[in-house]
Amino acid sequence: MKHINLPRKLLFKLISSVVCAFLITMAFTWVVHVTLADRNAMKVINRVLDDVQGEIEAKVNHKLIMTAMIVRDRLQESKDLSSDRLRKLAGEMRVDDVCVVDEKGILVASAHSHEIGFDFHNGDGQAKDFLVLLDTETEFCQPLRPSSAHGEERKYVGVWLPEGGFIQVGILKSTLRVFAQSAISGLTHNRHIGGIGTIVITTEQGQILSDARETGLEGSVLQLPENAYVVKRVIEGFDVYAILPKSVAASERNALVGSSAIMTILALFFVAILVGIAISRFVKDQIEKRLHADMEMAKSIQLGSLPGVFPPFPELVDKIDIFALMRTAREVGGDFYDFFFAGPNHLALVMADVSGKGVPAAMFMMRAKTTIRAHLESDRDIGSAMANVNDLLSEGNDSNMFVTAWVGVIDIETGVMRYVNAGHNPPLVIRKSGRVEWLKERSGLTLAAMSSIKYRVKTMKLAPGESLLLYTDGVTEATDIEEKLFGEARLEAEVASSPADARKRCEKVLESIEKFQGLAPQADDITMLDFTLKTIEKSFPVIESSLGESANWMSEVFASPKPAIIVDEIVSNIVRCSGATKFTIRINGDNELVITDDGKPFDPTSLPDPDVTLKAEERQIGGLGLFLVKKMSKTVEYSRLDNRNRLRVVLK
Amino acid sequence: MDINKEKNDSKLTIRLKGRLDTQTSPLLASELSLEGVTELVFDLSELEYVSSAGLRVFLTAHKTMMAQGEMIIMNAAPVVKEVFEITGFIDIFTLK
Numbered sequence: 001m002k003h004i005n006l007p008r009k010l011l012f013k014l015i016s017s018v019v020c021a022f023l024i025t026m027a028f029t030w031v032v033h034v035t036l037a038d039r040n041a042m043k044v045i046n047r048v049l050d051d052v053q054g055e056i057e058a059k060v061n062h063k064l065i066m067t068a069m070i071v072r073d074r075l076q077e078s079k080d081l082s083s084d085r086l087r088k089l090a091g092e093m094r095v096d097d098v099c100v101v102d103e104k105g106i107l108v109a110s111a112h113s114h115e116i117g118f119d120f121h122n123g124d125g126q127a128k129d130f131l132v133l134l135d136t137e138t139e140f141c142q143p144l145r146p147s148s149a150h151g152e153e154r155k156y157v158g159v160w161l162p163e164g165g166f167i168q169v170g171i172l173k174s175t176l177r178v179f180a181q182s183a184i185s186g187l188t189h190n191r192h193i194g195g196i197g198t199i200v201i202t203t204e205q206g207q208i209l210s211d212a213r214e215t216g217l218e219g220s221v222l223q224l225p226e227n228a229y230v231v232k233r234v235i236e237g238f239d240v241y242a243i244l245p246k247s248v249a250a251s252e253r254n255a256l257v258g259s260s261a262i263m264t265i266l267a268l269f270f271v272a273i274l275v276g277i278a279i280s281r282f283v284k285d286q287i288e289k290r291l292h293a294d295m296e297m298a299k300s301i302q303l304g305s306l307p308g309v310f311p312p313f314p315e316l317v318d319k320i321d322i323f324a325l326m327r328t329a330r331e332v333g334g335d336f337y338d339f340f341f342a343g344p345n346h347l348a349l350v351m352a353d354v355s356g357k358g359v360p361a362a363m364f365m366m367r368a369k370t371t372i373r374a375h376l377e378s379d380r381d382i383g384s385a386m387a388n389v390n391d392l393l394s395e396g397n398d399s400n401m402f403v404t405a406w407v408g409v410i411d412i413e414t415g416v417m418r419y420v421n422a423g424h425n426p427p428l429v430i431r432k433s434g435r436v437e438w439l440k441e442r443s444g445l446t447l448a449a450m451s452s453i454k455y456r457v458k459t460m461k462l463a464p465g466e467s468l469l470l471y472t473d474g475v476t477e478a479t480d481i482e483e484k485l486f487g488e489a490r491l492e493a494e495v496a497s498s499p500a501d502a503r504k505r506c507e508k509v510l511e512s513i514e515k516f517q518g519l520a521p522q523a524d525d526i527t528m529l530d531f532t533l534k535t536i537e538k539s540f541p542v543i544e545s546s547l548g549e550s551a552n553w554m555s556e557v558f559a560s561p562k563p564a565i566i567v568d569e570i571v572s573n574i575v576r577c578s579g580a581t582k583f584t585i586r587i588n589g590d591n592e593l594v595i596t597d598d599g600k601p602f603d604p605t606s607l608p609d610p611d612v613t614l615k616a617e618e619r620q621i622g623g624l625g626l627f628l629v630k631k632m633s634k635t636v637e638y639s640r641l642d643n644r645n646r647l648r649v650v651l652k
Numbered sequence: 653m654d655i656n657k658e659k660n661d662s663k664l665t666i667r668l669k670g671r672l673d674t675q676t677s678p679l680l681a682s683e684l685s686l687e688g689v690t691e692l693v694f695d696l697s698e699l700e701y702v703s704s705a706g707l708r709v710f711l712t713a714h715k716t717m718m719a720q721g722e723m724i725i726m727n728a729a730p731v732v733k734e735v736f737e738i739t740g741f742i743d744i745f746t747l748k
Contacts, residue, residue, distance in 0.1 A: 561701035572674035612740030625704035
């Protein structure tokens with residue numbers, strides 16, 4: 001997967017939204033944690049205070065109950081219930097009030113005589129509460145509370161009397177502080193709040209009675225620290241302070257916020273990476289989709305520019321057979337072939353391969369193809385045409401692309417082909433005998449590599465029935481799964497055993513390559529062009545000069561002079577005697593001549609053979625020519641078809 | 653076709669180059685003046701082939717030379733000899 005860089009703008013947007021998200025999250029987290037920290041601090045403080053309150057109350061109550069019990073014991077020892085005695089007893093016990101209530105709830109004795117006769121049933125709520133002691137309870141404690149009878153807050157406790165009724169002991173707030181001080185002292189020891197928080201118990205005036213920290217500050221006046229949660233609660237007349245430095249909560253909060261910041265950063269980091277990956281993958285997909293569409297377009301333009309209708313010259317199907325195919329690789333490549341008439345009867349055949357792949361190769365290929373065609377059409381000298389093509393393609397070729405090309409122009413009336421090989425794979429020639437030859441010789445430099453190159457023009461000849469197979473390296477360099485090359489030997493063997501038909505030969509080779517490749521991917525374009533010269537045919541007007549021209553033509557087509565002698569004998573007859581206007585010589589394969597003319601019916605095979613044993617003086621030339629024809633050939637057949645004389649000669 | 657004549661007294665040597673066929677034979681026939689020639693030599697080393705039209709010229713020359721000397725054909729290529737053979741001229745001409 002190719003790496004795709006996100007556009008800078010997009011990257012910036014992505015990063016800034018991540019940063020914004022982070023800041024918002026952190027602000028929210030901060031607020032939440034600050035609130036939570038306050039709430040948690042208060043929760044902890046109140047829990048500790050509840051605890052302390054419970055303990056103080058328990059201690060005070062216990063001490064008062066114990067006092068009440070002592071009072072009860074003392075009163076049971078001596079039945080003197082006078083107010084004086086009770087006042088003295090209260091003084092002894094360091095309480096402010098002692099009274100005795102009978103089983104009916106009537107106050108019968110008290111340190112304060114004016115209270116005697118008070119019926120608890122008629123009292124206010126707080127008095128009525130003590131009636132439980134007449135019922136089931138054995139002791140009862142009341143919290144410190146404002147008294148209806150006296151100005152100062154006071155606290156009452158009661159213990160039951162086994163004979164019925166109860167003893168009530170009351171104590172004023174100011175008295176209670178002194179009474180309970182010893183019980184309170186040390187109560188806060190080791191009672192911490194959240195590590196460094198503390199509980200301090202002071203008097204109403206702020207004098208420290210008990211300090212959790214045991215700092216030895218007892219007795220001094222409490223200095224409230226700054227920057228701390230301070231909660232004061234009044235319990236049994238004591239001021240109880242819960243002090244929790246805010247730094248504890250703050251550090252806890254900071255730790256929480258910090259860890260959640262790290263988590264958030266990590267989460268956002270991953271989200272950003274995921275989003276980035278998703279975006280780049282999306283962008284890449286889009287780009288690839290477009291590239292793919294462009295490639296397909298380039299490919300179809302490229303393929304569309306190659307001649308693809310077969311047979312391409314329907315009027316010439318008797319004479320030539322052309323077939324070409326191109327199996328493109330996945331990526332658009334630079335192979336191309338072309339064929340066209342560069343002049344009358346001069347068919348140009350082109351097979352080329354532009355270096356590289358992709359759109360640049362395809363574009364260069366179009367340029368090369370057009371240039372080659374234009375120059376071959378306007379310049380009959382294939383050597384100078386290719387030199388000019390090379391100069392044009394070399395010009396401004398900054399990307400250093402080059403083209404290997406094999407270019408040939410065949411005279412389809414003679415089979416003579418002139419060709420230039422510019423660094424291309426050697427074509428194969430399939431002879432009439434079935435022999436396969438490579439057109440291997442030193443080739444010229446590839447096109448577009450360097451300007452001012454001269455190309456050597458070679459000549460070869462195809463006889464009727466012979467073929468030329470052009471191809472690109474996609475054929476010989478096709479690989480199988482084991483990276484083995486298809487190679488020239490396989491190609492030669494395939495060609496040698498292929499049917500003598502342009503299309504079938506190409507398709508057979510392709511099929512064999514595909515079989516060879518198996519599951520291996522096709523790396524390069526596979527391109528082939530087969531040209532088969534089926535027959536050679538030329539028509540001449542019946543004039544004297546046609547004798548020489550037909551003789552010239554024959555010597556071009558055939559290396560051996562015999563066919564020329566035969567043609568000379570037959571044609572001279574036609575020109576001199578037949579009254580024809582036109583005659584045609586057709587060569588099928590390398591040993592059959594068919595000569596037709598539109599003259600008056602004449603069967604040369606019907607003539608008697610001359611006597612070749614006569615002496616010179618008696619010899620006549622007439623009839624000797626046709627006799628030669630008969631002698632030099634295997635078969636001579638005459639027929640009259642469509643008002644034409646047709647002489648078929650099979651050579652020896 | 654090229655016709656190269658070389659006359660040495662009464663000996664005429666003619667070198668033929670190319671094809672001796674229907675078209676070129678009349679040329680040779682018109683070039684062939686045999687007056688006073690007693691020895692006519694055709695050097696055919698560079699003659700590609702001969703057709704019946706060429707044979708006619710050789711026969712005419714041969715008939716003329718039969719009266720005034722001799723005609724020799726030299727260095728005929730196999731295909732030329734083959735034509736002479738088929739047509740029986742090999743028995744009439746003197747080939748060297």
